[in-house]
Amino acid sequence: MRANPGNMGNMMRKMQKMQKEMQSAQAELEVKEYTSTSADDLIKVTMTGKHEIKDISIDAKVIDPDDPEMLQDLLIETLNQVLTEVDQDTENTMGKYTRGLM
Template sequence: MFEGMNMGDLGKMLEEVQQKAKELEARNESIELTAKSGGGLVKVTANGKGEIIDIDIDDSLLDDKEALQILLISAINDVMKMVEDNKKSAAMSMFAGGLNPFGGGGGSQSR
């Protein structure tokens, strides 16, 4: 797989991948993803790292604990799925951008 590649090239490639990973992590900290449930009665916002950073609950739900729990669980699950999809998409675009250590390298892909 790495035949014909000298260690200097491999080291440079690994440094580039590490740099891109750091950039991706920094980018994920600034991304905000919001999921809504109950027609917007509950909104949960997470950053790209998967940390919940805000929860907004409509006052009308405060007297209905069971409905609040169901809508909160739904919104949290949805926003966590969004976070995972975002991470996968970002990782794929990083490799599509020419840092695929497993070959390919020259061609471009539409995103």
């Protein structure tokens, strides 16, 4: 059996198209911004799809010199939240290209 050169050419074009779509989707994800807030909106964190923190807002009400642990806990919670959002969106977007390849 000989391979049909037309089918191989079509497959290569499809792969190149998919690669361009993946690169475009990745570029869009990298500049997209995600924002998460803590309970009561006391902390707000904005991050890009590249996991770069763009902004952190802290409400003065949460700054208690006698209880720095509360501020630390809220920051950790909010940062983990926004990281999860970035990772889930990346998986949802890029997963359609990578499912079934491995």
